[in-house]
Amino acid sequence: MRGSKYWQKLWLWLTIAMITAGIVSSSLQPSNAASKQPNQIEIVAELPKGSEVGNIAITRDGRIFCSIHRFFGSASRAIEVLPGNRTRLYPNRDWGKAPTAAGEDWAGLNNTLGIQADGNGILWFLDNPDRNFPTGRLIGWDTQRETLHRVIYLPPPLITENAFLNDLAIDAKHNAIYIADTAGGQDAALIVVDLATGLSRRVLQRDQSVIPEDIDMVIDGRNIKLGPDPARVGVNPITIDPSYEWVYYGPMSGSSLYRIRTKDLRNTSIMNDNLAKRVERYGDRPISDGITIDGDGNVYITDITHNAIGVTDKTGKYRILYQNDKLLSWPDGFAVGPDGYIYAAVNQLHKAPPLNDGKDDSTAPYHVIRFPAVAPSTIGR
Structure with a gap:
């Protein structure tokens, strides 16, 4: 022996x-990723009422964070998803809920959807203004030290009266953040933030690449409306490639995926009309709430009208990867994990009161799922 x-x-x-x-x-x-569904989709978490996830972010050490969608009326603004379908308010009791007037520097999140990890331990929250605090904010939280890292204010006229700061892409190479401002549709624009100086500028406002197309958002046989009118939503899905050369984006209500070079977005000498000439149409896509990308130029799409997740490859062609009427009922946002999987938050948003004649027809659980990427990518997108 x-x-x-x-x-x-x-x-x-x-x-x-x-x-x-x-x-x-x-x-x-x-720990609970073994709950596999058809087509290689895996359930990471099944969350109860009050945890209607919006967007998702994953740090380099594998921690999972989600914003909580305000359309469902929850008092929570963000959570950390823990093993065993557990969550905790994040960042803490002060910052994980709405601000109070007495709070120093207005600690708390007004209305946050955009959430993204930068790959270096900083979790960025994109916070919308409200009637008591008419300034948007980028809030950086240090997930390793569990302390506030930085606050960058986004005041008028950088943002408009109808601003809706929806999603963001972090340019870790060039120290910048690119924001999708839906802004009521026709006033939609991108916002470029220089993290070195904190200076920001609004670009491509009302360009065809950011305003909604006149197409209906039909889900489960129902034409989705915002109030009395069919939903027409401007720029929302946005991501940046692993080489930090291109930003990819488009209106939620759109059939085209666009891209523009990061060096052009950061070049303050390029005026808006000339900047618009540098926008490229990358390919086809369906109505979408979120996108991410891998190193081979495959852009993953939350195909909300087909209860699906798809991909637009570098030839510009779109195809569905996964379709599941129950498990993929409004996939909202993506995040690339350190394990080579792409994670998604699924929230049944079309069943929330603002999109469903004032009724909440969503049913728990709300899911965090994952699936293998077609090609390798990196965290921070």
């Missing part, structure tokens, strides 16, 4: 081989 060290080494190599082959779970996988 050989010694115990031999058997320990043999067991170690067998374990590594099984992880590589996908036979056992690696430490990067959530």
